Amino acid sequence: MYAQLVETGAKRLKTMEEMSPEEREFQEKVDAETKIEPKNWMPEGYRKTLVRQISQHAHSEVVGMLPEGNWVTRAPTLKRKLQLMAKIQDEAGHGLYLYSAMETLGADRDEEIEKLHQGKAKYSSIFNYPTLNWADMGAVGWLVDGAAIVNQVVLQRTSYGPYSRAMVRICKEESFHQRQGYQILLDMMREGTEEQKAMVQDAINRLWWPALMMFGPHDDESPNSQQSMAWKIKRKSNDELRQMFIDQTIPQLEFLGCTAPDPDLKWNEETGHYDFGEINWQEFYDVLKGNGPCNRERINTRKKAIDEGAWVREAAVAYAKKQKQRAQAA
Amino acid sequence: MSEWRLYEVFVRSKHGLNHKHVGSVHASDAEMAMENARDLYTRRNEGVSIWVVPSDTITASASDEKEVLFDPSEDKIYRHASFYELPDEVGHM
Numbered sequence: 317m318y319a320q321l322v323e324t325g326a327k328r329l330k331t332m333e334e335m336s337p338e339e340r341e342f343q344e345k346v347d348a349e350t351k352i353e354p355k356n357w358m359p360e361g362y363r364k365t366l367v368r369q370i371s372q373h374a375h376s377e378v379v380g381m382l383p384e385g386n387w388v389t390r391a392p393t394l395k396r397k398l399q400l401m402a403k404i405q406d407e408a409g410h411g412l413y414l415y416s417a418m419e420t421l422g423a424d425r426d427e428e429i430e431k432l433h434q435g436k437a438k439y440s441s442i443f444n445y446p447t448l449n450w451a452d453m454g455a456v457g458w459l460v461d462g463a464a465i466v467n468q469v470v471l472q473r474t475s476y477g478p479y480s481r482a483m484v485r486i487c488k489e490e491s492f493h494q495r496q497g498y499q500i501l502l503d504m505m506r507e508g509t510e511e512q513k514a515m516v517q518d519a520i521n522r523l524w525w526p527a528l529m530m531f532g533p534h535d536d537e538s539p540n541s542q543q544s545m546a547w548k549i550k551r552k553s554n555d556e557l558r559q560m561f562i563d564q565t566i567p568q569l570e571f572l573g574c575t576a577p578d579p580d581l582k583w584n585e586e587t588g589h590y591d592f593g594e595i596n597w598q599e600f601y602d603v604l605k606g607n608g609p610c611n612r613e614r615i616n617t618r619k620k621a622i623d624e625g626a627w628v629r630e631a632a633v634a635y636a637k638k639q640k641q642r643a644q645a646a
Numbered sequence: 647m648s649e650w651r652l653y654e655v656f657v658r659s660k661h662g663l664n665h666k667h668v669g670s671v672h673a674s675d676a677e678m679a680m681e682n683a684r685d686l687y688t689r690r691n692e693g694v695s696i697w698v699v700p701s702d703t704i705t706a707s708a709s710d711e712k713e714v715l716f717d718p719s720e721d722k723i724y725r726h727a728s729f730y731e732l733p734d735e736v737g738h739m
Binding site: 355402405406409412413416419425481482485489629632633635636639640 | 649650652669670671672674675678685686689690706708
């Protein structure tokens with residue numbers, strides 16, 4: 317999940333009787349699975365929630381380039397370097413699809429990015445962890461993109477048209493990310509030295525729990541979920557998505573010949589799902605509040621990129637103006 | 647980037663098909679819009695031709711005009727081929 321703890325402003329759900337005629341018509345449309353489009357009437361809370369969620373999602377894509385950028389110059393082969401750059405370029409693209417979807421709600425991209433830089437806007441907690449060895453590139457692709465896919469596949473059915481369409485595009489591209497990540501790990505486990513195999517297990521040990529945290533707090537600790545589900549912005553609850561992810565990931569983990577750092581993880585014959593241990597929620601909230609291992613570094617890198625690129629943007633505007641004047645004079 | 651104009655992007659996916667709206671980009675001029683659209687929307691052979699159109703030059707129908715615009719065609723069922731029933735003996739037409 318690239319958006320965690322999205323505020324909806326709602327304390328409890330309104331009943332149909334309590335709604336204004338416009339709200340009722342809107343809710344009926346949502347219930348009938350009719351997509352909401354930019355020019356349609358929508359409750360202010362719906363609009364604000366979407367701006368928060370989509371901007372958080374976009375920021376996550378953009379900040380998500382940084383842990384991988386760390387390895388572009390250190391990739392072990394030219395092939396891996398090209399794959400990594402293609403993946404990073406996709407993430408820039410995903411950020412842009414999402415910012416575009418957000419702008420259809422009347423939000424301004426620069427303003428939302430400014431909020432990120434001031435620490436007022438969130439992005440996924442996962443990107444505040446460092447990428448320490450090459451196997452981290454594999455584990456990020458497999459686990460982090462894998463968790464994102466579980467969430468995003470469901471979001472293709474989100475009620476807001478532009479968001480839903482952005483998700484369709486993103487999902488098409490995302491499976492390349494997960495497969496290239498898993499293949500990095502497979503290669504290391506099959507052909508690597510003992511030291512390289514240990515790197516794979518080390519990467520999984522460090523990223524396993526943060527990947528599970530991506531889905532956000534438990535359903536009963538997630539007061540905004542109910543409203544988001546009623547508006548069909550969210551389609552499945554945090555815990556449901558987390559379980560789906562674990563169930564599909566464990567066989568892949570076993571195929572690698574690795575283990576998860578969770579002594580409570582075991583198959584439950586009765587439920588047909590894996591049982592797993594409790595997440596360290598204190599760590600989750602600490603990272604979300606800005607106190608993870610890399611929060612400050614990530615934001616500083618983003619700010620530096622924007623500030624140091626300012627002259628390029630100014631030059632482009634000056635060039636466009638000059639060309640226009642020339643065309644008018646001719 | 648807000649001072650950059652917004653362009654809507656249309657891509658023709660294959661020869662013989664219509665251009666289809668795929669999204670939007672910001673750019674300082676049309677040339678940059680074209681380059682950005684290429685990078686953003688056709689990284690995997692998604693198209694053979696791109697149009698970029700300044701968003702503010704598009705006139706769109708408003709959602710509250712839906713009835714005025716589209717209702718009149720709703721009751722003209724005689725405009726559809728299926729309105730005209732032919733005997734089976736005539737065969738496929």
